[in-house]
Amino acid sequence: MINHGRTLLLNRAGDTRPDPAYFLEDYVPADFQPVELTDALSRVYEALIGEDADDAYANYQVWIILRAIQATEYASALTDLDPRITYLRERDVPDFGFKVLSTDQSAVDVHPSAQFYQKAVRRKLYHRWLMTMGAASLMLVTDMTGEGVAQKLVTGTTNLTDPIMLSTTDSLSVRLGAYPVALGAQWELQGILQPATGLPQIVTALEQLGGMTENEILGSTVEPYLTFKKLWKEHILLHYRLAGYMLGYIYKTEEVRLNG
Numbered sequence: 001m002i003n004h005g006r007t008l009l010l011n012r013a014g015d016t017r018p019d020p021a022y023f024l025e026d027y028v029p030a031d032f033q034p035v036e037l038t039d040a041l042s043r044v045y046e047a048l049i050g051e052d053a054d055d056a057y058a059n060y061q062v063w064i065i066l067r068a069i070q071a072t073e074y075a076s077a078l079t080d081l082d083p084r085i086t087y088l089r090e091r092d093v094p095d096f097g098f099k100v101l102s103t104d105q106s107a108v109d110v111h112p113s114a115q116f117y118q119k120a121v122r123r124k125l126y127h128r129w130l131m132t133m134g135a136a137s138l139m140l141v142t143d144m145t146g147e148g149v150a151q152k153l154v155t156g157t158t159n160l161t162d163p164i165m166l167s168t169t170d171s172l173s174v175r176l177g178a179y180p181v182a183l184g185a186q187w188e189l190q191g192i193l194q195p196a197t198g199l200p201q202i203v204t205a206l207e208q209l210g211g212m213t214e215n216e217i218l219g220s221t222v223e224p225y226l227t228f229k230k231l232w233k234e235h236i237l238l239h240y241r242l243a244g245y246m247l248g249y250i251y252k253t254e255e256v257r258l259n260g
Contacts, residue, residue, distance in 0.1 A: 003027055004082035005069075008253045009246070010062050011035055011045065012055075023094050023126055023192065024059035026087045035257045040216035044249050047205045053123035054145070060125065060195055061202070063093075065246050068199060068239035074231065077224060077247045081254065096194040098174075101128075103187045109177030110187065113163060120193035121170060127191040129166050133181045139164055154181055166191075203238050206245050218248040225251070 001007060007014075007028050014032035018025050037045060045051075048065070049058045066087060069075055079085065098112035130142040139152045147167060155162045156179035163173035172191060197205075206214075218229040224247070231244025 001029055001032070001082050002084040003029075003086055004084075004254075005078040005250045006062060006066060006085075006087055007032055008035065008250050008257070009065060010049075010058060011037070011253070012058065018055050022059075023056040024063050024091075025055070026059075035253055037253065038216070038256060040213045041249065041253055041256065043209055043213050044206070044217065047209055048202060050123050054126055056126035056192065057120075057123045057195060060093075061197065063087075064197075064199060064202060065242065069243040069246060071239050072243045074227070074240075074243050074247060077228075077251070081250075094192055096192050099190045101188040101190050103185075105178070105182065105185045105187065108181075108185075110189070111175040111177065112191070113171070113173040115171045115173075116191050116193070118194075119196040123195075124170070125193045125195060127167060127170070127172065127193070129187075129189045131164070131187045131189065133183055133185040135183065137180070139181070141166060143167065154179075156180075199238050199242065203242055206242070214245075217252055218245065 003026060006026060010028065011034045012028070013034055014028040014030045017028050020027075049061050053061075066078075069078065070088065096117075098116040100110050103110075126145055128144040130144060132140045132142075133154070134140050134151070137154050139154045140149065141152055141164070142149045143166070147169070152164050154164060156175075159177060159179060161176045161179050161181065163175055166172045166174065166189070170193070174189065176187075214232075218225055218232060220226075228244045228248040228251070232241050232248070233244075235241050235244065
């Protein structure tokens, strides 16, 4: 299976993946269906990714974990599963923050709220909206990434609107540099929030799962689990420790997949 280890780590259906240009997206076989994880594997998955995470957050977490593994000499454990890997190509993480994708009002400045440049408060990173100015000072705000359609009353003073809420859940809003706003005016907006996690937080989350979960993942007395456990328990460098635990997780998920 191409990108075998990554696909198991992500554990999301291949036939519902976003467009290849999406945030840190990589190839998942179209016929892959999520593995039904054991309780221990589920605890790890929920700690690091989570069923409620959007694809951007899930891709970002997988990207951090795989980079850690690939920075060690134990990366061969991934190619042992399948040598066909596409995710090692050079790529940049898309810019976090706010962007105007398109508008028919190019002379109107758009001022995003500070929350676009703060850490995400939940496991949703990618947002996209279409704003269309309607009659009676009502702005139609269409959230194209899951929060539906809403009408917002637009108020303001000369040449500046009050904040127009885009996502109340994440406290994201914009001000437009024009008031009143022209009828029919449109803006397509994108926000990519920065996750609050990194390598140290991921390792801490695994430590907090405790010995029972750790033993179910790494407790086998045969290789390669003995090596994986030794890395996790004894190595002084975080990326080696993470590599040990997550390689054990991937291999254990593969056992479950093969055994049905």
